[in-house]
Amino acid sequence: MTTTDPAEMAVQVENVSLTYRTTFERVPTFKSALVRLGRGERAVKQVEAIQNVSFEVPHGSAVGVIGANGAGKSTLMRMIAGILPPTEGRIQVNGRVSTLLALGVGFNPQLSGRENIVLGGLAAGLSRKEIEHRYEEIAGFADLGEFIDLPMRTYSSGMHGRLAFSVAVHMDPDILLIDEALSAGDATFKQKAAAKMKELVTTARTMFLVSHALKSVQDLCDTVVWLHKGRLMMKGEPREVVVAYNKFLKVGEDAFSLEDL
Amino acid sequence: MNATRLDEDFTSSVHVYEPHRKGLPRLRPYFRALWERRQFAAEMSRASMRAANTNTVFGQIWLVLNPLLLACVYFTLVFILRGGNAGPDFFVHLVGGLFAFFYFSGALQTGASSVVGGGKLLLNMSFPRLLLPLAALRTAFFRFLPTLLVYFVLHFTFGQRLHWAMLLAPYFLLMLTLFGAGMGMIFATIQVYFRDAASFLPYMVRIWLYMSPVLWFPEVGIGRLESKFGDVGEIMYANPLFSILGGWGETLVRGEVPPLGMWIGAAAWAIPVLVIGAIFFMSREREFVVRL
Numbered sequence: 253m254t255t256t257d258p259a260e261m262a263v264q265v266e267n268v269s270l271t272y273r274t275t276f277e278r279v280p281t282f283k284s285a286l287v288r289l290g291r292g293e294r295a296v297k298q299v300e301a302i303q304n305v306s307f308e309v310p311h312g313s314a315v316g317v318i319g320a321n322g323a324g325k326s327t328l329m330r331m332i333a334g335i336l337p338p339t340e341g342r343i344q345v346n347g348r349v350s351t352l353l354a355l356g357v358g359f360n361p362q363l364s365g366r367e368n369i370v371l372g373g374l375a376a377g378l379s380r381k382e383i384e385h386r387y388e389e390i391a392g393f394a395d396l397g398e399f400i401d402l403p404m405r406t407y408s409s410g411m412h413g414r415l416a417f418s419v420a421v422h423m424d425p426d427i428l429l430i431d432e433a434l435s436a437g438d439a440t441f442k443q444k445a446a447a448k449m450k451e452l453v454t455t456a457r458t459m460f461l462v463s464h465a466l467k468s469v470q471d472l473c474d475t476v477v478w479l480h481k482g483r484l485m486m487k488g489e490p491r492e493v494v495v496a497y498n499k500f501l502k503v504g505e506d507a508f509s510l511e512d513l
Numbered sequence: 514m515n516a517t518r519l520d521e522d523f524t525s526s527v528h529v530y531e532p533h534r535k536g537l538p539r540l541r542p543y544f545r546a547l548w549e550r551r552q553f554a555a556e557m558s559r560a561s562m563r564a565a566n567t568n569t570v571f572g573q574i575w576l577v578l579n580p581l582l583l584a585c586v587y588f589t590l591v592f593i594l595r596g597g598n599a600g601p602d603f604f605v606h607l608v609g610g611l612f613a614f615f616y617f618s619g620a621l622q623t624g625a626s627s628v629v630g631g632g633k634l635l636l637n638m639s640f641p642r643l644l645l646p647l648a649a650l651r652t653a654f655f656r657f658l659p660t661l662l663v664y665f666v667l668h669f670t671f672g673q674r675l676h677w678a679m680l681l682a683p684y685f686l687l688m689l690t691l692f693g694a695g696m697g698m699i700f701a702t703i704q705v706y707f708r709d710a711a712s713f714l715p716y717m718v719r720i721w722l723y724m725s726p727v728l729w730f731p732e733v734g735i736g737r738l739e740s741k742f743g744d745v746g747e748i749m750y751a752n753p754l755f756s757i758l759g760g761w762g763e764t765l766v767r768g769e770v771p772p773l774g775m776w777i778g779a780a781a782w783a784i785p786v787l788v789i790g791a792i793f794f795m796s797r798e799r800e801f802v803v804r805l
């Protein structure tokens with residue numbers, strides 16, 4: 253990897269690790285805390301979500317992030333978005349970030365799609381005026397018809413996804429983080445979304461796309477990052493990484509080493 | 514979705530994220546980001562209020578209906594069950610105190626659940642988390658405003674007059690707000706670590722109501738305490754709501770200037786609790802995501 257002027261990079265991730273301690277119980281309660289206290293146990297467990305990952309991404313690239321469940325893909329996205337601070341290392345992000353990390357985020361199901369667009373935009377740090385400007389564009393792209401004025405509890409999951417995607421891409425981001433957001437949309441919308449993402453990348457925006465759909469990752473991205481159990485396995489040409497990843501899946505972890513390639 | 518644009522932690526174009534110890538975030542950019550997103554907190558609070566009554570027939574009228582019905586319940590309690598030996602000023606005092614107390618308990622309880630209830634939002638966006646309890650505070654305040662209207666109707670219906678001392682009541686309302694905000698932040702943080710706190714809270718609130726000068730006048734409470742245990746009336750000031758709600762009742766209901774102790778007591782509790790609550794919350798907020 254050649255060293256470049258930091259300002260030209262959209263995202264720089266340097267030796268980043270994230271370990272966190274969590275309790276065994278899914279939801280911590282007083283009772284279990286007392287029982288543990290009685291037994292003299294400590295219920296903390298170290299989770300090493302990301303281990304010593306480094307990479308750089310220049311402006312205008314489309315980065316696919318692949319890996320098995322629990323590989324740390326979503327965690328990495330959250331760290332780039334500034335939601336989770338790293339335990340070690342340093343992340344520098346040059347530009348405005350817009351994230352689409354899970355379906356229906358920040359959306360209140362009792363309110364209409366229209367009201368939720370305003371809520372989502374304000375949460376993203378836009379002013380009321382800016383949202384009004386973009387409103388038609390967002391609603392038009394989501395293409396929900398009369399549903400836009402109905403409460404969101406009446407929406408299908410595909411409609412949720414469409415609205416969320418539409419809000420995220422119209423926030424005028426420099427860096428867009430998308431986490432498996434397209435799985436719920438229908439074929440027409442997927443095509444439309446793919447076109448929109450390509451358009452963003454050609455205007456020198458940067459996109460991160462987390463997906464299990466290797467085909468669309470290959471189509472949309474010019475770089476692919478492969479994570480496994482919190483480690484960076486490979487970063488490079490989409491085709492090469494996807495081939496390696498597929499081989500890894502078939503052969504299994506033990507029999508696999510990158511030198512075989 | 515989340516477009517950040519601040520200088521450091523939340524704005525501008527360059528963000529650097531590095532490890533943090535359990536310290537505070539840099540306060541200047543933090544509060545600037547908080548201020549810039551105030552509209553979001555306001556909209557979230559408005560949205561939750563709109564959403565709360567969308568499925569009911571009366572809709573937003575419930576905001577006035579609730580305190581009216583509550584006043585009816587206590588009217589029954591005071592004039593029928595107690596045999597009517599309490600004066601009308603007592604009823605007005607009771608209602609005024611109750612409405613203020615419910616404002617406080619609303620701020621405390623919605624504030625306490627704001628972080629745990631905001632799960633998905635927290636997991637997917639980066640914003641100053643203090644916006645969550647503050648939005649809850651705003652909700653509680655706007656639920657309180659219509660009750661104030663109901664109060665004034667009752668105030669005049671029961672033959673109370675306007676006093677110039679009523680102009681002093683906003684001081685105690687402000688202190689109640691600051692105190693409620695601080696307590697909301699403290700319990701919001703505690704609830705992330707111990708979910709059971711949510712179940713204890715209603716009982717704590719109920720006991721607190723009986724220990725505060727709502728169902729009794731401040732001097733009567735002190736008198737009763739002193740007749741039993743000797744000269745220990747000052748101990749009442751250990752309850753923050755004694756000064757705050759006591760002063761509120763004295764100024765608003767009786768039109769009297771409360772004793773100096775209540776003025777000092779109210780501020781001496783409210784301001785430190787707010788500062789400590791905010792510091793406690795901010796020092797922990799970056800851990801919230803892994804704890805949810």
